[in-house]
Amino acid sequence: MTTRTRQPAAFEPIARVLPMLSVPHLDRDFDYLVPAEQSDDAQPGVRxxxxxxxRLVDGFILERRTDTDHVGKLAWLDRVVSGEAVLTPEIRRLVDAVAARYAGTRADVLRLAVPPRHAKVEREMPTPSTLSDVAPIDPTGWESYGRGGPFLTALAESRAARAVWQALPGELWADRFAEAAAQTVRAGRAALAIVPDQRDVDALWRSATTLFDESAVVALSAGLGPSARYRRWLAALRGSARLVIGTRSAVFAPVNDLGLIMVWDDGDDTLAEPRAPYPHAREVAMLRAHQARCAALIGGYARTAEAHALVRSGWAHDVVAARPVVRARTPRVVALDDGGYAEERDPAARTARLPSVALRAARVALQTEAPVLVQVPRRGYVPSLACGRCRAIARCRHCTGPLSLDDRDGSAPTCRWCGRADAALRCGRCGSDAVRAVVVGARRTAEELGRAFPGTAVITSAGEATVAEIADRPALVVATPGAEPRATAGYGAALLLDTWALLGRQDLRAAEDTLRRWMAVSALVRPRDERGVVIVVAESSVPTVQSLIRWDPVGHADAELAARTDVALPPSVHMAALDGTADAVAGLIEELRLPDSAELLGPAPLPPGARRPPGLAADVPVTRMLVRVRREQGLELAGELRRGVAVVSARQTHEPVRVQIDPLHIG
Incomplete structure (x- = not known):
């Protein structure tokens, strides 16, 4: 048997390739010889x-060359998987920037940016876009906001306008996003919108397709199957899509001639990627807007400290409504202390755990044929238990996870982490076998309200049983945060229960996240001149409650940013969390050449509720070390961590350390 000798390509016979390897010290380019028979397909960007x-591994060609700096014999490319150049120059630059910003490997970022190939879909003939001329946009909706009109004008002129937009209650935010995208497309460019979940994708899709032909709008989300997702992703790559809508990973979508990138509700946790290197979609979007020199829009009912920092720095402008417009559009907000249930004269108020004022507001709304929304922090029946005597949180004896009751049928408390039941529960602190509810879940709240309002329909929306929309009729809707259905004509009233469960969390973002959730609910309620009211069961002196009463998300974000600046927390500084065994974290720290101003905080045990680093056994103790630097030293810190992780990886003397730059939850 004879073996055919392979010949290198006649022109640019060397390909510089990035292998898809997760090993940090191998995050670099390698040169390979290109066989002559594959030269036509072996172009930059192909798999x-x-x-x-x-062993055979996947990779991407970064460039073709005539020379190499490698000393020795070059290996051959095994084969070109596809001639489709899926890694565009723009996305490659973005991948490089994200890896540098988050101290990660390019291979890990590429796994987020480029979906797996689907060969059958790739062979399909592309469908050309049938986008007709987009009709002129009615600016009325945007002109309710001070700089909304000029922002639309800037988009029409293809200027790189950047804005942080505070949506008013009752605002159809998806319509405003669709109008901004249409204005961009009318100017001859494309738009990209990033939203937290599938409900938001669907809402924006419906609004966009009233202005665009459906073939020009692509929706990307995790719920799509591999073939459907890849088909839509290719539509963006090949230029037939002029508006791409998607969840967090869609921020990497290969949109041609990007003119506008939008992010809705950037405070939602789902926009933070749970896989290495843990980028946040908002930060990636802003990096991309900077690289592409395009317009950017961050919108929401509330405002994060990070978005406000963009305004304070001058990178973005405020798009907010004047105070008279805010007062006309917001519902009336009433704060009630939750300490006086036992003194209430109304038996139904005690039954439903509601002050009688809240109960009366609900009854008035129901009498006017309007639905009432009740927000509870958790789903389930009794999702959190505590000792009835000393109030210590009830925890599993096997894994220390929190215990809960799934129903009222007398079943034993069950661990929310490991699923084990504890039929003989006793407090580890005082020995008592009495338990009490820490937070009452959506299902039990629905039962209590059903008894307090006999004959009224009670609808529960939580977890996987989420209701998208309800009709304009009397009903009590009990929902967990993020699962609130939209009412056709708005809710007559909203009741915010167990507020301390959100406000009392030991978390950097507890106040910010609480206000975001409350405002999302309040935005669904009718304005005050239509007798819309929001009852928040909390002390009115709490600053977060005051911000809700005044409907002042900008003031709250300004105070939040100032408070974090005072105590040197992100976004006023950059902070890296290093999680791993004590020896591994210490070994990494020894390799780092940190700036003189860097501060080391720790080590300390991994905070409760934080995910353990992958690959470590459950019984191995995990510690966390925090490294804090000034904001202007963020890239320097990330670069040094990237180098140190690569050195430790090459030595293989310790277990890997998880590195997270500016994690959402520091502890």
Whole structure:
């Protein structure tokens, strides 16, 4: 048997390739010879298979070259997987920037940016866009906000306008986003919108397709199957899509001639990627807007400290409504202390755990044929238990996870982490076998309200049983945060229960996240001139409650940013969390050449509720070390961590350390 000798390509016979390897010290380019028979397909951006240390791995061609700096014999590319250039120059620059910002490897970022190939879909003939001319946009909706009109004008002129927009209650935010996208497309460019979940994707899709032809709008989300997702992703790559809508990973979508990138509700946790290197979609979007020199829009009912920092720095402008407009559009907000249930004269108030004022507001709304929304912090029946005597949180004896009751049928408390039941529960602190509810879940709240309002329909929306929309009729809707259905004509009243469960969390973002959730509910309620009212069961002196009463998300974000600046917390500084075994974290710290101003905080045990680093056994103790630097030193810190992780990885003397830059939850 004879073996055919392979010949290198006649022109630019060397391909510089990035192998898809998760090992940090191998995050670099390698040169390979291109066979002559594959030269036409082996272009920058295509997927290839190559042999690395004796095994076949995936990779991407970064460039074709005529020379190499490698000393020795070059290996051959095994094959070109596809001639489709899926890694565009723009996305490659973005991947490099995200890896540098978050101290990660390019291979990990590429796994987020480029979906797996689906060969059958790739062979399909592309469908050309049938986008007709987009009709002129009615600016009325945007002109309710001070700088909304000029922002639309800037988009029409293809200027790189950047804005942080505070949506008013009752605002159809999806319509405003669709109008901004249409204005961008009318100017000859494309738009990209990032939203937290599928409900938001669907809402924006409906609004966009009233202005665009459906073939020009692409929706990307995790719920799509591999073929459907890849087909839509290719539509963006090949230029037939002029508006791309998606959840967090869609921020990497290969949109041609990007003119506007939008992010809705940037405070939602789902926009933070749970996989390495843990980028946040808002930060990636802003990096992309900077690189592409395009317009950017961050919108929401509330405002995060990070978005406000963009305004304070001058990178973005405020788009907010004047105070008279705010007062006309907001519902009346009433704060009630929750300490006096036992003194209430109304038996139904005690039954439903509601002050009688809240109960009367609900009854008035129901009498006017309007639905009433009740927000509870948790789903389930009794999702959190505590000792009835000393109030210590009830925890599992096996894994220390929190215990809960799934129903009222007398079943034993069950661990929310490991699923084990504890039929003989006793407090580890005082020995008592009495328990009490810490937070009452959505299902039990629905039962209590059903008894307090006999004959009224009670609808529960939580977890996987989420209701998207309800009709304009009398009903009590009990929902967990983020699962609140939209009412056709708005709710007559909203009741915010167990507020301390949100406000009392030991978390950097507790106040900010609480106000965001409350405002999302209040935005669904009718304005005050239509007798819309929001009852928040909390002390009115709490600053977060005051911000809700005044409907002042900008003031709250300003105070939040100032408070974090005073105690040197993100976004006023950059902070890295290093999680791993004590020896591994210490070994990494020894390798780092940190700036003189860097502060080391810790080590300390991994905060409760934080995910353990992957690959470590459950019984191995995990510690956390925090590294804090000035904001202007963020890239320097990330670069040094990237180098240190690569050195430790090459030595293989310790277990890997998880590195997170500016994590959402520090502890």
């Amino acid at each position: 290839v298979r190559l042999r690395f240390h004796g």
